[in-house]
Amino acid sequence: MMSNKMKLTVGVGIVLVSLFAFAISISAHGYVNEPKSRALLCAEGANYSCGSVIYEPQSLEAPGNFPEGGPADGRIASADIFHELDEQTSDRWAKVPITSGPFTFEWSLTAAHATDKWDYYITKENWNPNEPLKRSDFEKFCTVDDNGERPPFTVNHDCDIPERTGYHVILAYWEVADTANAFYNVIDVNFDGDYVEPGNPGDPEEPNPGEPPVWKENQVYLGGDRVTYDGSVYEAKWWTRNEIPGEANVWEFIRNVATSNQENSQSSFDSPLVFFNF
Known part of the structure; x- marks a missing residue:
């Protein structure tokens, strides 16, 4: 019969092999x-x-x-x-x-x-x-x-x-x-032509001038990315996809969109700080 030590060694080996295979598959x-x-x-x-x-x-x-x-x-x-x-x-x-x-x-x-x-x-x-x-x-x-x-x-x-x-x-x-x-x-x-500069894409989904774009399902967001969702602005703490702002811990509430114009009309010193994750 296999000893507990041998079982542990085999188990660790299987885990390491699996992790290695997974790392290759996603890299x-x-x-x-x-x-x-x-x-x-x-x-x-x-x-x-x-x-x-x-x-x-x-x-x-x-x-x-x-x-x-x-x-x-x-x-x-x-x-x-x-x-x-x-x-x-x-x-x-x-x-x-x-x-x-x-x-x-x-x-x-x-x-x-x-x-x-x-x-x-x-x-x-x-x-x-x-x-x-x-x-x-x-x-x-x-x-x-x-x-x-x-x-x-x-x-x-x-x-x-x-x-x-x-x-x-x-x-x-x-x-x-x-x-x-x-x-x-x-x-x-x-x-048969030259390099062509891009036009102006605009953003029809932007809720208000100066506000972050609307959160999109399946979109990948990285730490520091901001979105607008359900009337509020949220900032991603780390990589996220399909996690809904206001429901998932990866999103940090920043402010309400409805009050942002009023806040922006105040002194620039009242503007919220932007934090970057490295």
Whole structure:
């Protein structure tokens, strides 16, 4: 029979192996930096009003098996996480110059992962740039199979980009091999033209000028992020998702929106202090 000491050793070993496997499964992240993805341009400040993706452009992870699976139409750009990325108009996002023909895409991986394949899609010639991105907008033009191999931290793929003119969106898709997930990067490109600055996105959900945006379900928030919910302003203490302000301990009540204008009309010394979590 196994002694208690042996049982403890085996149990600890199982826990450590499980934790190691879990750490590997959640550590795979990456983004396209050539041409620069929508999320990367957010992190670099070229795109604005992007939400929390500015802190982690490598984390656009969602269920794989695209296009049969994956995020719903209208949520593809955000991987159903950073929903600001799903906003879609002809001038919402910065556009990087590109030409049709041979092109080398480059990914930067913050953590490599055993990989099934890499797919590249581009919007069809008759797509509508003023509607949310959907599956039927895209056609695949390049596939690279990795057959379960673990890639290096810099990955290059040689593809032939189809003929297009003007503004289009490229979807770069990384399907990992040992989980059911994949990574989604959209790239806003301007064919045979120059770099194009983004337009003014605005924020129709902002309750009052100067107030934080409305809390969104499934949105990732980091420590220090502020939101408006049910007439009040809350600040996240740490990373959170789907935890409702006013109900979850991760959110700290700051003030009521209804009284904020009155407070702001008083001396600036009465303004609430902003605390940052590091």
